[in-house]
Amino acid sequence: MFYNLIGVLHTFQEIIRKIKRKEGGMRAKKQVFFAKGFSLVEVLMAIIILVLLVSTILIAYTNCFILIDTIKNINIATTAAQGMIEEMRTSIFGNIMDNYNGLNFVLNDIPESMGVVSVNNANPEFLEVTVSVCWKQRNRIIGEDTNLNGILDAGEDLNGNGIIDSVAQITTKMVNRK
Numbered sequence: 001m002f003y004n005l006i007g008v009l010h011t012f013q014e015i016i017r018k019i020k021r022k023e024g025g026m027r028a029k030k031q032v033f034f035a036k037g038f039s040l041v042e043v044l045m046a047i048i049i050l051v052l053l054v055s056t057i058l059i060a061y062t063n064c065f066i067l068i069d070t071i072k073n074i075n076i077a078t079t080a081a082q083g084m085i086e087e088m089r090t091s092i093f094g095n096i097m098d099n100y101n102g103l104n105f106v107l108n109d110i111p112e113s114m115g116v117v118s119v120n121n122a123n124p125e126f127l128e129v130t131v132s133v134c135w136k137q138r139n140r141i142i143g144e145d146t147n148l149n150g151i152l153d154a155g156e157d158l159n160g161n162g163i164i165d166s167v168a169q170i171t172t173k174m175v176n177r178k
């Protein structure tokens with residue numbers, strides 16, 4: 001009976017020792033964890049990288065919208081220019097120069113826009129027709145007509161060809177079929 005009691009006490013002491021060893025190990029692990037924490041410089045570097053990353057994504061996102069707007073407007077403007085060419089082709093050839101050279105038109109789908117027709121009759125039987133459309137988009141003018149008045153003003157003819165040019169432009173030839 002006495003020996004049994006001593007045995008139980010030994011077992012109990014052994015259990016307490018094991019628990020203490022385990023607690024000591026956990027404290028050591030906690031210390032290692034905190035020792036491996038981030039320094040202030042590392043945190044600041046992470047914030048800077050994050051800000052740069054977010055800024056880059058936002059800029060790309062905005063540029064994507066600008067590009068979509070530009071493509072949409074180029075499509076509208078080119079369609080309008082094509083419509084003007086078709087109209088000219090159905091008109092009397094002899095009247096094209098007088099009726100269309102220097103003609104301006106505004107596009108309903110682009111509020112601040114200006115289309116212009118230029119007719120070159122160096123060869124009266126073989127007209128060279130250019131229809132260009134310029135417009136304002138996000139405080140920027142697309143095309144050479146920077147004041148959108150349909151006239152080539154001083155300083156606007158960037159390529160020096162004597163007519164208003166734009167990214168939305170169609171040039172074609174019209175022959176007198178008589």
Ligand SMILES: [Ca+2]
Pocket residue numbers: 145146147148149150151152153156
């Ligand atoms: Ca102008």
Ligand SMILES: [Ca+2]
Pocket residue numbers: 144156157158159160161162163164165
């Ligand atoms: Ca020009």
